[in-house]
Amino acid sequence: MAIGAVVSNRNFGSFIGSGKFYQTEHATAAHHRGERSGFAAGQYMYRNMLYRKLCILRESYSSSRYSHCPSLRVIGPSNVKTLRPIATFRDEGEHPLSMSQQLTEKFQSISPRRRIRGICKCCLSSTPSHSNWVQPRKLDKLGINDGQCQWSKHVKIKRTCADYKSEDNDITETKVESFASSEGPSEFVLVEGVQEIKPWWEQFPKRWVIVLLCFSAFLLCNMDRVNMSIAILPMSQEFNWNSATVGLIQSSFFWGYLLTQIVGGIWADKIGGKLVLGFGVVWWSIATVLTPIAARTGLPFLLIMRAFMGIGEGVAMPAMNNILSKWIPVSERSRSLALVYSGMYLGSVTGLAFSPILIHKFGWSSVFYLFGSLGSIWFAVWLSKAHSSPKEDPELSAEEKRHILGGSVSKEPVSVIPWKLILSKAPVWALIISHFCHNWGTFILLTWMPTYYNQVLKFNLTESGLFCVLPWLTMAVFANIGGWIADTLVSKGLSITTVRKIMQSIGFLGPAFFLTQLSHIKTPALAVLCMACSQGSDAFSQSGLYSNHQDIGPRYAGVLLGLSNTAGVLAGVFGTAATGYILQKGSWDDVFKVAVVLYIIGTLVWNLFSTGEKILD
DSSP: OEEEEEOOSSOTTHHHHSOEEEEEEEEESOOEEESSOOOBOOOHHHHHHHHHHHHHHHHHHSSSTTSOOOEEEEESOTTSOOOOOSSOOSSTTOOOOOHHHHHHHHHHTSOHHHHHHOEEEEEOOOOTTOOSOOOOOOOGGGTOOOSOEEEEEOOEEEEEEEEEEOSSOOOOOOOOOEEEETTEEEEEEOOTTEEOOOOHHHHSOHHHHHHHHHHHHHHHHHHHHHHHHHHHHHHHHHHTOOHHHHHHHHHHHHHHHHHTHHHHHHHHHHHOHHHHHHHHHHHHHHHHHHHHHHHHHOHHHHHHHHHHHHHHHHTHHHHHHHHHHHHSOGGGHHHHHHHHHHHHHHHHHHHHHHHHHHHHHHOTHHHHHHHHHHHHHHHHHHHHHOOSSGGGOTTOOHHHHHHHHTTOOOOOOOSSOOHHHHHTOHHHHHHHHHHHHHHHHHHHHHHHHHHHHHHTSOOOHHHHHHHHHHHHHHHHHHHHHHHHHHHHHHHTTOOHHHHHHHHHHHHHHHHHHHHHHGGGOOSHHHHHHHHHHHHHHHGGGGGTHHHHHHHHOGGGHHHHHHHHHHHHHHHHHHHHHHHHHHHHHSOHHHHHHHHHHHHHHHHHHHHHHOOSSOOOO
């Protein structure tokens, strides 16, 4: 319970001449501190004693106890019950109720629940012209603190507000700033220094809004990429394409994809990741929608359109890396990147799951039209919510900005890329070589896995396609687990260099171990489980080399990822072709042995030359 009493600089007895009495009930979350704040007392007995004390002083000041017969008028919502007059005789010959008795009776009429949570404020005015709240003054007798209220939380009250009218002065109205509540007679009193309470979706950290938008962009990225692997089957039947033509169409995507890896990183580091990633999503979405038109126009047009799509998707990873390097503090870096990259894995699952259904019901063109149109929705949200860096966001709170920057000063985008300096650093080459070794094994498993299931495990095509989804799901789950583990180790005080080496070593040695076990496994179920474990441990690389670009050079994170990912794409292209050549001369065991050797090389290079410290500023 809280009771506040405020008096002006006139004498206390002027309360009798022209006073105001305000009773407010049902206060929720009223907290005042600093100067000029009322005192608080939680005891019901103490408040009653204060009421009686005030009223006895009032009655003792009067020349005659019953000479005053003031009336009481209620100010407030029309649906609030009015109070009966304060000083009226019930019947002729009866004694009137004293002020203290009436206040006590009024208080007793309040339900116990409301009484417990209530708050009562008394405001006394000595100047007849004062129709608003009186400036508080120290009242030592009542224990009121003299000071100015610095702040308070939003107070929701259910108020009964009454004017006391005397014979000498006529004060007919009290002006209190308030606005109606949706709950009926409840009101909100506007207090100076009120701290507005925002809904939960506005309190959600802005940096994680950026992460979720990047996650959805990568979800769309792989949805638009893998739909061709399903749609190519009915398309080849309709247009009479042979296997060589199908292979040419599939590879045309990488023409543009390789072209914009480094270029996209340069653009992102110079003009900001928001524009570059937005451009990439719009570009590849348009190319996806135009794919059926290009296919019906002619094969050259289809090849160009697929290359255009690769151009758009090629800038996505460098741009994303640039944005997160500015928005995410190092203590959250691993899990944020793991979440974004898991969007790629779930995009593959979504594309592989829904493409056959759409093709069966609406034809192969529907896949490109539907998936491509989703990019326009994402782009509209991206324009309104995203910014390239925290300092460009006017809605970002000062507290979150301090958390992101961590006391460092946000620097301007780079104008010149120091290529000689970048390429002279051993950790940069450790990134490039490790990315090549990593992607060799990853692309082989993901590209040739259906063939392995069909030829070695004797699954039919339907079962092969179903089991192809399992590695993507496994990678999505374990990428996020690895991200949380890495950030936890960093927060516990382990150095970033040690954490990156541990996580990437798991990403290399885990797949190497499980691939060596495939030659000893005879049952299909264990083989599928072994492949899933191989891809699951591979996903720990998201907290290793994929997070290291932002560690060693946050201002050049886009360029660094463009360099290493170019090597990774080349590993995918060469590894896929080399696997076909190895299978003509040897066996699957030979394919896995090459991948294991590269995994071991990558482990050695990474642990010898990589670092988690900033080497480029």
